[in-house]
């Protein structure tokens with residue numbers, strides 16, 4: 001199960017999963033402009049709605065025998081300087097990025113614990129690690145995702161649960177989310193990385209693949225930075 005599957009990093013994750021033989025359920029509030037082909041089913045879902053998550057999860061478990069991997073990738077930015085940020089702007093980002101991650105994990109995590117296997121990967125952000133001007137709401141949610149990740153790694157491994165829960169903090173990545181960032185700021189951002197460039201979505205997806213796969217069977221409760229060596 002991959003949320004935010006319609007485009008950007010979520011789409012790249014679906015692509016790499018398909019290439020590696022997974023049966024993928026892509027979840028998104030929007031339809032993909034160009035659906036991927038292969039063993040993938042797209043379902044419409046607003047991850048911020050607890051009721052909708054329960055309903056869609058119910059549909060998925062009737063269709064599939066088991067869920068082995070959950071990637072919480074859906075996310076939004078609604079940027080504003082703190083003194084200008086409205087309550088709605090704060091609440092919407094919390095609802096999608098933070099509660100949206102909790103909404104599906106509270107259903108999938110216990111089921112994985114019962115089947116005694118599973119891997120959950122949450123997409124945090126470089127902004128959750130370093131903070132950023134005009135993104136206090138977003139930074140709070142992405143740091144919060146790390147806290148939930150570490151809590152779930154403990155919770156879902158109890159009683160032999162054997163569920164691994166990790167987070168990835170991508171650096172700035174070439175997706176639509178970056179379209180609102182002015183070119184001069186993008187150049188500055190590139191200068192803060194050792195590699196001198198932004199990430200391709202596939203480079204984030206490859207790290208997700210590692211955490212989803214049996215190459216990482218002893219990795220849990222971790223935050224992996226995939227940011228080209230960013231130093232702020």
Ligand SMILES: NC(=O)c1ccc[n+]([C@@H]2O[C@H](COP(=O)([O-])OP(=O)(O)OC[C@H]3O[C@@H](n4cnc5c(N)ncnc54)[C@H](O)[C@@H]3O)[C@@H](O)[C@H]2O)c1
Pocket residue numbers: 003004005006007008009010027028029030045046047048073074075076096100123124125126127169170171172173174175176177178
């Ligand atoms: N692009 C970056 O530089 C960057 C850096 C660090 C972290 N991230 C994180 O990576 C994730 C993916 O970002 P992206 O750059 O691919 O963004 P994107 O805007 O290209 O894609 C986000 C996807 O999430 C979906 N989505 C939004 N709200 C939703 C909701 N309520 N329910 C279900 N789906 C919803 C959108 O429809 C879209 O398909 C996000 O969590 C983002 O915060 C991105």
